[in-house]
Amino acid sequence: MADINANLSIPDVKKIAVLANIPLTDEEARKLAGELTQTLHFIEKIKKIDTKDIKPTSHVTGLSNVYRDDQISPSLTQKEALSQAKSTYKGYFKVPAVLKD
Amino acid sequence: MDLSELTVTETIKGLYQKKFSSVDITRSLFEKIKPLDKKIKAFVTIDSENALKKAEEADEKRKKGDARPFLGVPFTLKDNICTQGLRTTASAKVLENYIPQYDATISKKLKDAGVVILGKTNMDAWAHGSSTETSDFFTTLNPWDLEKLPGGSSGGSAATVAADLTIGSIGTETAGSIRQPASWCGVVGLKPTYGRVSRYGIISMGSSLDSPGPMTKTVEDAALTLPVIAGKDPQDATTSSIKLDDYLVNLKKGVKNLKVGISEEYQKIAEPIVREAVEKALKTIEKLGAIIVPVKLLDPTYSISVYTILQRAEVSANLARYDGIRYGEGREKFGEEAKRRIMLGTYALSAGYYDALYGKAQQIRTLIVEDFKKVFQKIDCIIAPTTPCVALPLGSSKTSPMFGEVQDVLVEPSTIAGLPGITLRCGFVGELPIGIQIIGPQFSEALILKVAYAYEQNTDWHKRKPNII
Amino acid sequence: MNNYTPIIGLEIHVELATKSKMFCGCDANYFGGKPNTHTCPVCLGLPGALPVPNKKAIEWCIRIGLALNCEIPLHSKFDRKNYFYPDLPKGYQISQYDKPFAVNGRLVIKPFARGPLTKTVRIRRVHMEEDTGKLIHATVDGEKCTLIDFNRSGVPLVEIVTEPDIRTSEEARDFLKKLHQIIRYLGVSDADMEKGSMRLEPNISIRRKSEKEKERKGEENLPKYKVEVKNINSFNFAKKAIDYEISRHIELLDSGETPKQETRGWDEKKNITYSQRSKEEAHDYRYFPEPDIPPIVLSEKEKKRIRETIPELPDARTERFIKDYGLSEYDASILIDDKDTSEYFEKSIQQITNNKQQITPKVIANWIINKKADKSTVSPEELIKLITAKQQKPQMDATDLDLIIKKVIEANPKAVGNYKSGKEGAIMYLIGQVMRKTKGKANASQVRNLLTNLLK
Incomplete structure (x- = not known):
C-alpha cells in the first residue's frame, strides 16, 4: 500500500489541478499546497486503524440489483436542453475547437 | 394572531377550519421577510409573485373541496434542490443564473402536495461547509444573535424557520448540514436514513451520504412533513422500498421502557455547558420512563478523517460536470472551498493513493457501520449533543480548512453509517440554543421522532422566540 | 517480419439496440435524429440528475459474455471513470472497473479459407458502460469550433476486451467477423459499423523472436510497449491498420528504436495510422465505485435464465x-x-x-x-x-443432346481450338450454339458438363 504523501509541493498541486481540470494561479497553488498538506496531516490519523481483511463499504443501503425496465420516457425538447447554455448553434452546444480525435 | 408564527400542524388545521387562507399566511410571511431578510440574509431567491399565485390557486382548490393537507402550506427550500423554472444556485457562482429544466423528486412531491414555495435559501456553496460563510453570495446570520453564524450548510433554511420567515423548510444533510444549523438556530432538524428520501434533482455533494429532510418549528411538524417527501423513487436507485411508518400515530406513544444509549466518547467532545444541558435532558427522558444505558462507541474523531476522504472524493467527481458548456459558468468560477475539496478528492482517488486514502476510508466505514449495529442490539437509540458548542461568531469558519468537519464531528459517524438523526433544543447559553440529537438504527424515524416529541412536549425550550422577531 | 512475432489484442465497443438509454428513459435510437432531441437531465448531466441502470442492457451484456464462454461473477458493480472531454457531460463515464459482468472467456475461430486449423482467442472481460455525445468540428462565422450533440450520450455500450492472443492481421479480421456474427445472432445490436454501433480498437506490439522461443503465455513475455489504434469502423481497415503498425514497428525496431506507447488514429484515405498527440498524456481515471447505483448480484438462477435466452x-x-x-x-x-x-x-x-x-x-x-x-x-x-x-423443364433425351453437342464441336473448330489452348471463355460460345440448336430445351449446366468432358 502506498503511503499517504502528506507533504504536497506546488508541482504536486499543479499536477492534481490538471487531473481535476481546475485552473489555478501560482498564488492559489502555493496556498493550496499548504492547506491540502494540513488536511492530509489531519486525516493521516486513519493509518492507526487496523483494517486488515475488512471489506470496504460503498453502499450502506444493503440494496442490490436496482434496475429500470427498458422503456422510453419523454426527453427534453431541444429548446429546453439548450436553454441554459452560453453558446449554441443550430441545435448544437458550441464550444471552442477541441482537437480532432 | 401573527400567522408567520404558525407551525405546519397549526397551518394545516387552520386552513382546514377556514380560520385563514393560504394567501393570508403567505402575505404575512412576505411582510415579515421583507424587513427581516435584509438583516438575516437567509434567502438567495424570494419568489413572492409566484408564491402568492400558488397560494391563491390553493385557496381556490380548497374551496372546491380539495382536501390535501399540505395544500397552501408555505415552505422554503434549500437552494441545492432543483426547482423547474426557479433559479437554483447551490449558492455557487458557477450556477448563479441556472434555471433548472426539471424538478427534483422532492420538489415535485411538495408541489404535488400543494406546498407553496416561498423561495430558495442560502447555504454554503455546493453544501461545502457548516457556516454559510462559503456561500459565493453572502453569509446568513443567526436570528438569535446577528453576530453569530447560523451553521450550515442548510443555514438559510434553519434561519427562515427560526425567524418565522416560513412555516417549514427542507434542507439536506451530507454530514451535519441539517442537524448542525438546526442546532445553532434552535429548530427541529430531521436527517432521515440515507435512502429514505430521494436525492434525484438535489445537487449532489457526497452521493453516498446526501439525505434531504425537514427543518421545522416542532417535532410534530417534522413527522408530518417527512412522508410528503419520503419513499421509493424510481429515479434514485439508492432509495429504499421499505414502507414508510405512520409517524404521526407513533409520535405520541411515549418512551416508557425504551433503552436510550449514552456514549462518553460523544459527551466528552462537547463543551461543558452543552454536556450539562444534554445530561439534564437525559434525566427528563429518564423520568418519562426511558432506561439510560451507557454504551461504548468508536471514537467519533476518526469519522472526521473518514468522512473528509469519502466526501472529497465524491465531490471531485460530482463537480466534474460543471464545465460551463450545457449550463452555468466555467470551472474558473469555483470558490476556494470547492477548489480545495475537488483537489483533495482528486488526490485521494489518484493512482497510488487510492488504497491508503479512499480504500482505507471505505474499510473504516465498514467498522463504523458494524459498531452501530452492535450497539443497537442492546439499545433502541442513542442520545448525544448535536454540536460541540453553540453558534460561533461570524468569521469562525475562516480559520481552518476543516472547520465544518470539526463542527460536525458528533453527527459524522451516524451519517457515514446512513443512520437517521433528529435534533431539537435542550437549553440555551444566553440567547443561543443548544441542540440535542437522537440517533436510531436505519429506518427508525418513527422511533427517534417519538423520543424527540416526548422530550419536547415535557420541556418549554421550543416556546422561546428570537428577540429579533 | 520473420524475426518478429506480432502481439495483437482487440477492444471492441458495441452499442446495444435497447429501446431506451443505459441510465435514463431517452430513446436510444438516436441515428439520424435532430441534435439534442434525445436528452434528459440524466444523459445531459444536469445538476442533481441520477442514473438508474437499464435491466435489459445488463442482461444483454451478460448474454454477450455467455456467448463468448465467459464466467459471470456473482458480484458486479458500476464504477465512475473520471476524465474531462466536452462529449462527456458528467465529467465521468459510468463504466465497470474491477468487477465487470463477464470475465475469462474464449472464442474459437475456424478460418475455412486457411485450412482446418482453429485458433482460440481468450476474452479478458466484457463490461457495460455508456456512450458519449458526438463532437462535430465546424467553422461558424469564420471561427473554428466544436459542436456537440448529446443524443448518443448514455446509449448502452458493451466493451469486449481480448487477451493479446492474436498473431496476424488475418486472425484479427477473422476474430472480428466472427464476433460481429455472434452479436448479430444474439440480436442485441445491429452492429452496423458504418453507423458506429460497432467500433474496433486493435492494440499492437511486436516481439523479437528468440532462438528457442515457443509460444509461451505470460506477462513477462509481452513487449514493454503497446500501440492502440482507435475507433476503426471496418474489418478491412482493422486489418490494414494492424499491417501498417506491424511494418512501422519492425522498421523502428530494426533501426534500434522502440516504438512509443501511444494511441493512434486511422486515416482511411491515406491508409495510414497517425499519432494522436492530444491523448498521449498519461491518464489517471481515478475509478471508484459508483455511489448512485447499488451493486449487482447475479444468482445461478438468474444466469441460467439469461443463458436460456441465447439463440x-x-x-x-x-x-x-x-x-x-x-x-x-x-x-x-x-x-x-x-x-x-x-x-x-x-x-x-x-x-x-x-x-x-x-x-x-x-x-x-x-x-x-x-x-x-x-x-x-x-x-x-x-x-x-x-x-x-x-x-420441371422438359429434359432433353440424352442421346439427342449428345448428338447435337458433337455436331456443334465439329462445326466450330476455331472455338474448340481456342478453348483447348486455354481460353476458357470460348466454351460459352459453344454452349450458346448447343442451346440454340436444342431451342433452349437443354439445361445449360448439363451442356457445360458434357462439353467439358468431350473436350478434355
Missing part, C-alpha cells in the same frame, strides 16, 4: 446444417454467415417438407449461395416455386 449461435448452426441437411462445410458456413440468410434457408426448407417436393437442401443452398433469387424480394415460398418450375 443458436453460428458454430452450432453450421454443424446442424451439415448434419441435418447434408450440406458441405463450405456451403453451410456461407449460409450461416449472415443470420437472415440462414433463417431464409431454413424457412425455404420448411416449404419443401410442406409441399413434399423433390428438392434437396443442397439445391436450395445453391440457389441462395449463387444468389439466383433475391431474398429481399422473393419469399421462401416463392423461391421453392421458382426452383420447382425450373426443375
Whole structure:
C-alpha cells in the first residue's frame, strides 16, 4: 500500500489541478499546497486503524440489483436542453475547437 | 394572531377550519421577510409573485373541496434542490443564473402536495461547509444573535424557520448540514436514513451520504412533513422500498421502557455547558420512563478523517460536470472551498493513493457501520449533543480548512453509517440554543421522532422566540 | 517480419439496440435524429440528475459474455471513470472497473479459407458502460469550433476486451467477423459499423523472436510497449491498420528504436495510422465505485435464465446444417454467415417438407449461395416455386443432346481450338450454339458438363 504523501509541493498541486481540470494561479497553488498538506496531516490519523481483511463499504443501503425496465420516457425538447447554455448553434452546444480525435 | 408564527400542524388545521387562507399566511410571511431578510440574509431567491399565485390557486382548490393537507402550506427550500423554472444556485457562482429544466423528486412531491414555495435559501456553496460563510453570495446570520453564524450548510433554511420567515423548510444533510444549523438556530432538524428520501434533482455533494429532510418549528411538524417527501423513487436507485411508518400515530406513544444509549466518547467532545444541558435532558427522558444505558462507541474523531476522504472524493467527481458548456459558468468560477475539496478528492482517488486514502476510508466505514449495529442490539437509540458548542461568531469558519468537519464531528459517524438523526433544543447559553440529537438504527424515524416529541412536549425550550422577531 | 512475432489484442465497443438509454428513459435510437432531441437531465448531466441502470442492457451484456464462454461473477458493480472531454457531460463515464459482468472467456475461430486449423482467442472481460455525445468540428462565422450533440450520450455500450492472443492481421479480421456474427445472432445490436454501433480498437506490439522461443503465455513475455489504434469502423481497415503498425514497428525496431506507447488514429484515405498527440498524456481515471447505483448480484438462477435466452449461435448452426441437411462445410458456413440468410434457408426448407417436393437442401443452398433469387424480394415460398418450375423443364433425351453437342464441336473448330489452348471463355460460345440448336430445351449446366468432358 502506498503511503499517504502528506507533504504536497506546488508541482504536486499543479499536477492534481490538471487531473481535476481546475485552473489555478501560482498564488492559489502555493496556498493550496499548504492547506491540502494540513488536511492530509489531519486525516493521516486513519493509518492507526487496523483494517486488515475488512471489506470496504460503498453502499450502506444493503440494496442490490436496482434496475429500470427498458422503456422510453419523454426527453427534453431541444429548446429546453439548450436553454441554459452560453453558446449554441443550430441545435448544437458550441464550444471552442477541441482537437480532432 | 401573527400567522408567520404558525407551525405546519397549526397551518394545516387552520386552513382546514377556514380560520385563514393560504394567501393570508403567505402575505404575512412576505411582510415579515421583507424587513427581516435584509438583516438575516437567509434567502438567495424570494419568489413572492409566484408564491402568492400558488397560494391563491390553493385557496381556490380548497374551496372546491380539495382536501390535501399540505395544500397552501408555505415552505422554503434549500437552494441545492432543483426547482423547474426557479433559479437554483447551490449558492455557487458557477450556477448563479441556472434555471433548472426539471424538478427534483422532492420538489415535485411538495408541489404535488400543494406546498407553496416561498423561495430558495442560502447555504454554503455546493453544501461545502457548516457556516454559510462559503456561500459565493453572502453569509446568513443567526436570528438569535446577528453576530453569530447560523451553521450550515442548510443555514438559510434553519434561519427562515427560526425567524418565522416560513412555516417549514427542507434542507439536506451530507454530514451535519441539517442537524448542525438546526442546532445553532434552535429548530427541529430531521436527517432521515440515507435512502429514505430521494436525492434525484438535489445537487449532489457526497452521493453516498446526501439525505434531504425537514427543518421545522416542532417535532410534530417534522413527522408530518417527512412522508410528503419520503419513499421509493424510481429515479434514485439508492432509495429504499421499505414502507414508510405512520409517524404521526407513533409520535405520541411515549418512551416508557425504551433503552436510550449514552456514549462518553460523544459527551466528552462537547463543551461543558452543552454536556450539562444534554445530561439534564437525559434525566427528563429518564423520568418519562426511558432506561439510560451507557454504551461504548468508536471514537467519533476518526469519522472526521473518514468522512473528509469519502466526501472529497465524491465531490471531485460530482463537480466534474460543471464545465460551463450545457449550463452555468466555467470551472474558473469555483470558490476556494470547492477548489480545495475537488483537489483533495482528486488526490485521494489518484493512482497510488487510492488504497491508503479512499480504500482505507471505505474499510473504516465498514467498522463504523458494524459498531452501530452492535450497539443497537442492546439499545433502541442513542442520545448525544448535536454540536460541540453553540453558534460561533461570524468569521469562525475562516480559520481552518476543516472547520465544518470539526463542527460536525458528533453527527459524522451516524451519517457515514446512513443512520437517521433528529435534533431539537435542550437549553440555551444566553440567547443561543443548544441542540440535542437522537440517533436510531436505519429506518427508525418513527422511533427517534417519538423520543424527540416526548422530550419536547415535557420541556418549554421550543416556546422561546428570537428577540429579533 | 520473420524475426518478429506480432502481439495483437482487440477492444471492441458495441452499442446495444435497447429501446431506451443505459441510465435514463431517452430513446436510444438516436441515428439520424435532430441534435439534442434525445436528452434528459440524466444523459445531459444536469445538476442533481441520477442514473438508474437499464435491466435489459445488463442482461444483454451478460448474454454477450455467455456467448463468448465467459464466467459471470456473482458480484458486479458500476464504477465512475473520471476524465474531462466536452462529449462527456458528467465529467465521468459510468463504466465497470474491477468487477465487470463477464470475465475469462474464449472464442474459437475456424478460418475455412486457411485450412482446418482453429485458433482460440481468450476474452479478458466484457463490461457495460455508456456512450458519449458526438463532437462535430465546424467553422461558424469564420471561427473554428466544436459542436456537440448529446443524443448518443448514455446509449448502452458493451466493451469486449481480448487477451493479446492474436498473431496476424488475418486472425484479427477473422476474430472480428466472427464476433460481429455472434452479436448479430444474439440480436442485441445491429452492429452496423458504418453507423458506429460497432467500433474496433486493435492494440499492437511486436516481439523479437528468440532462438528457442515457443509460444509461451505470460506477462513477462509481452513487449514493454503497446500501440492502440482507435475507433476503426471496418474489418478491412482493422486489418490494414494492424499491417501498417506491424511494418512501422519492425522498421523502428530494426533501426534500434522502440516504438512509443501511444494511441493512434486511422486515416482511411491515406491508409495510414497517425499519432494522436492530444491523448498521449498519461491518464489517471481515478475509478471508484459508483455511489448512485447499488451493486449487482447475479444468482445461478438468474444466469441460467439469461443463458436460456441465447439463440443458436453460428458454430452450432453450421454443424446442424451439415448434419441435418447434408450440406458441405463450405456451403453451410456461407449460409450461416449472415443470420437472415440462414433463417431464409431454413424457412425455404420448411416449404419443401410442406409441399413434399423433390428438392434437396443442397439445391436450395445453391440457389441462395449463387444468389439466383433475391431474398429481399422473393419469399421462401416463392423461391421453392421458382426452383420447382425450373426443375420441371422438359429434359432433353440424352442421346439427342449428345448428338447435337458433337455436331456443334465439329462445326466450330476455331472455338474448340481456342478453348483447348486455354481460353476458357470460348466454351460459352459453344454452349450458346448447343442451346440454340436444342431451342433452349437443354439445361445449360448439363451442356457445360458434357462439353467439358468431350473436350478434355
